[in-house]
Amino acid sequence: MHWEDHHEILRIFAPQAFSFKENIDYLSRSTDECMFAIKDEKIYRALALENNTTVLIEISAENDRILEVRFLSGTTPENKAGRAEVARYVREWFDMDTDLEPFYQLAENDPLLHEPTSKFYGLRNVGLPDLFEALAWGILGQQINLSFAYTLKRRFVESFGEKVEGYWLFPRPERIASLNVQDLADLKMTRKKSEYLIGVAQLIANGELSKEKLLEVDFKTAEKMLVNIRGIGPWTAHYVLARCLGFPSAFPIDDVGLQNAIKLMLGYEQKPTKEEILHYAKNWSGWETYATFYLWRILY
DNA sequence: GACCAGGATTGCT
């Protein structure tokens, strides 16, 4: 039992090596985030539940390892299933069911991970539990700087998402599947990105692609399923394998951010080669997802 | 005003 249902609030118990503050700091990295808000160390966001209702929740910390979720929207879900669904979402969002001790142990003597893991101790692989949101965010972020990616996401969400009590729900794939390329190109994304987004939305909307299907196969198979989709290359596939599907060995080795983080850690003038990265990554076997996440973190 | 950005596809050897 890792959470308690007190009806008006949910109390969620974090595992060892968890820091709510570190995760909040990570979530605060962009001032242009549109999917949630953070005020006074509390997180606010809207969620769409499986029974087609929506809730607005507030997540705070009683202490750094006990989270409290309050239901702020007019309709506190009377159904126990809805509250359990929210508890699952929060646990998944902050990856609260992973034991990080083995990762911290291998990081102790790792030239690249030692510093980030001590500096950000308790940081989790903060996820994107919704598959379409994860894929869309990956596609939106391809080849452009992060601040522009946030701008595009905001336009995308505010154009095609749904607003609940002042907070945005991510656009539903059914909605995006019905758009034409020009609708998205108008937001100043490339026509190819527009095609990719619509294509992925159609696959999810018609049931060909789902989180369940990706989770019932092994890592390599899931990777192939993703890369076979037009617009999803190795980088986006591993990004989603890591941040949505929770595979521990996802490794977007071509990522510019990862390269820059290693460059910064080593004091290089130039970005490391792929061979150099693979050399360092030998020590990360089975924990590439967390290694990448912690290295990304030092850039913000 | 270059140069690069949390890449992927297409077309060519």
Added chain:
DNA sequence: AGCAATCATGGT
């Protein structure tokens, strides 16, 4: 299999 051109816009 490997490489170059292309996409298109905004940040720095």
